[in-house]
Each structure stands twice: as C-alpha cells, then as structure tokens.
Amino acid sequence: MTVIDPVLADVLKPTAQARGLPNAHYTDPAKFAEERDALFGSGWAGLAVASDVPEIGDAVPISFLDIPLLLIRGRDDGVRVFQNICRHRGMILVEEPRKIEGAIRCPYHSWCYSTQGQLVATPHVGGPGFNSHEDIDRSTLGLIEVRSHVWRDVVWINLSGTAPDFEDAMADVIARWADFEQPLYHGGADSTFTLAVNGNWKLAIENYCESYHLPWVHPGLNSYSRLEDHYNIEHEGLTSGQGTLVYRQLRDDDGQSFADFANLDAKWDAGAEYLSIYPNVMLGVHRDHAFAIILRPDGPGRTEEYVHLYYASPETDDTLRKRNSEQWKVVFEEDIFVVEGMQRGRRAPGFDGGRFSPAMDGPTHCFHKWAADRIAHHRATE
Incomplete structure (x- = not known):
C-alpha cells in the first residue's frame, strides 16, 4: 500500500x-x-496553437519546460511537434520562427530532414564525397516526434507518450462543449x-x-x-x-x-x-x-x-x-x-x-x- x-x-x-x-x-x-514529469509529462499539456504555423513550411521553435521543441506544418499540411535537435550530435536545428522552403538543415554538419521528420540527407557521412554509410540507417534516424493532437486549435502534447488517446482522455470536456x-x-x-x-x-x-x-x-x-x-x-x-x-x-x-x-x-x-x-x-x-x-x-x-x-x-x-x-x-x-x-x-x-x-x-x-x-x-x- x-x-x-x-x-x-x-x-x-x-x-x-x-x-x-x-x-x-x-x-x-x-x-x-518533479512537477514537469508528474503534472505535465504523463498527460496532455498545451504547447501552442496550430494558428502559430498557418502555412505549409512554417516552423516555430519553442522551449517548453526547458525541452527544445519544434512546431511545424509539414508539406502534407499536418501540424507536428518534434524535438528541435539533430539526431547526429544533438544540435539545435531551428533558432527563430521561419518558413522551411526545402528541408530542415542542421547548421552543424548539414544533416537534413523533411518537414514530416524523415532524415533525407547526410553529407559526407561516409567520408569526403560519400553521403551514405552502411552503418547509418536514415530510416531510423528521423526527428524525434512528440505525440500531439489539435483540438480547439490548441496543440496538445503528451511528452511521455503513454497517455490515453486525446479523445478518450478529454471525452467529458469535449462532450460538455x-x-x-x-x-x-x-x-x-x-x-x-x-x-x-x-x-x-x-x-x-x-x-x-x-x-x-x-x-x-x-x-x-x-x-x-x-x-x-x-x-x-x-x-x-x-x-x-x-x-x-x-x-x-x-x-x-x-x-x-x-x-x-x-x-x-x-x-x-x-x-x-x-x-x-x-x-x-x-x-x-x-x-x-x-x-x-x-x-x-x-x-x-x-x-x-x-x-x-x-x-x-x-x-x-x-x-x-x-x-x-x-x-x-x-x-x-x-x-x-x-x-x-x-x-x-x-x-x-x-x-x-x-x-x-x-x-x-x-x-x-x-x-x-x-x-x-x-x-x-x-x-x-x-
């Protein structure tokens, strides 16, 4: 007990x-x-609003409880939240709000990610002039996505990834309104x-x-x-x-x-x-x-x-x-x-x-x- x-x-x-x-x-x-994990991490917390990224390619970096996050509207018009770090050496990817015209490029070694989070380019990762390596599997090194859901334009995130689905967790308040x-x-x-x-x-x-x-x-x-x-x-x-x-x-x-x-x-x-x-x-x-x-x-x-x-x-x-x-x-x-x-x-x-x-x-x-x-x-x- x-x-x-x-x-x-x-x-x-x-x-x-x-x-x-x-x-x-x-x-x-x-x-x-302690409250970061106990009160924010395990459930659904509000991060921003989808209207912060109204157009495809819009990206906004947000420090949330000291965690570097990136709010972005992808090429598929979906709003997602990623950890704002490169999978190579943990460099911050986006410092200021801006529009991503092509790929999200890390300013350190130019690893590049799509707006949907996939790792799409790894320049010279196999040595000068070699942009791939048999031990670097791009499919496993996309941006770390934070579970998210948009309701009433609020972008809700579940940092732990373990909360019930948003519609289930918020069923009563959704029904009320x-x-x-x-x-x-x-x-x-x-x-x-x-x-x-x-x-x-x-x-x-x-x-x-x-x-x-x-x-x-x-x-x-x-x-x-x-x-x-x-x-x-x-x-x-x-x-x-x-x-x-x-x-x-x-x-x-x-x-x-x-x-x-x-x-x-x-x-x-x-x-x-x-x-x-x-x-x-x-x-x-x-x-x-x-x-x-x-x-x-x-x-x-x-x-x-x-x-x-x-x-x-x-x-x-x-x-x-x-x-x-x-x-x-x-x-x-x-x-x-x-x-x-x-x-x-x-x-x-x-x-x-x-x-x-x-x-x-x-x-x-x-x-x-x-x-x-x-x-x-x-x-x-x-």
Missing part, C-alpha cells in the same frame, strides 16, 4: 477541511522539476497577445477557474456579469472552472455584433463558460467568440500566458475585433497583481497552503486535488 505524504493527504481532504499545496510547490526548483465542435477562425495578429507574469503557473490556473474574486479584481466585468450570476464547474481529474448566466455581446456603434456559432443550444444565448484544462490550458466559449490561453512556465516563479481569440466566421469587423481583444486584455491584466501577490506570499514561512471556501473555492480545490494525486502517484512509481 502506498503511504501518501501527509502534506498531500491534507490537500486531498474534502474542501471544507483541506489545505492547499504548500509553499515549496510554488518556489522550489526541485518541486518544479459539443455545441462548439465546429470551425474556429483565429482573429489574426490583433487577436493574440502575450502576458508575462512573475508567478507560478499553478496560481494562474487557480485564479482563472474561480469566480470568487470578480467583485474586487474585475469590477467592470462584475458590473453586468455579477458574482451571483456564476456557477462552479468541477470535473475530478480533468478540469474545473466557472460559468455565467449573463454574457453581454460586444456591439459596435450601429448595434452590430460578431456572427454566432451555428445551431447553439438556447442556454448559450446569454451564457458562457470558462474552463481550466489541467495542467496548463485555459479556455472560454461564448455564442460569438472563444479564446484559448496557454501557460508556459519558466521555472517556479515566472509564467508566460499566450492568449488567442477565435470567431465563428473568418469575416469580422476590424474595429470590433480589436475592441474585443483590448477588452479581454484588460480583464486578464487585472489578474496579474493577484497571481504575483500570491507568489510573493508563498515566501512566508507560516503559510500552510491556505484554506478553501466550501461554497466558492471548489474549482480551485479540484485543481489542487488533481495535482496532489498526480504527484503522489508519480512518487509511488519512481
């Missing part, structure tokens, strides 16, 4: 009695390294922005999934979508978040709004939902637009948030689209001081992980339980 760490056991208690994860899980590099299983159109350059936060990635997830803070942190939003208009969403081991019964569409001076997604249930006429998909993706859906936020941790105390907005139609009014992006940027920026304040608070030695409101903090506690359970399982199987 596995004996669980008593600190993690406290996290797993019912919400009214539980405590949150202790300080070290927000400040200690050793705990951050079945109405929105239809084309998404990225709003373009003015519909994406990045926020740098001096705080642990988990604090961003915890804050996003609850509505408790709305009256004090988001007074503008709370003026029409009030705290009492919200409800909690909790799905053990997968996601938690909040929904609102009052969503107000953005309109221009002539009263025009964005086109709605097709054939939505009537509950979406005035409703919206916001989910934290564990570990690091935050999604929102509305009748006329959606968004995805992908968190990329940079050590225990810093996080970059990549925000993308989507619409039901590729044709959107420029002014209205920009206003929508600006409006959401204000909302998300309002959360930064909270995340950074909690991060500084994790340096207080007397803080024991905190307590949860049984009525309001269920979604946050749901996330803590998921993290504690994954960490305990990881320790038991090491």
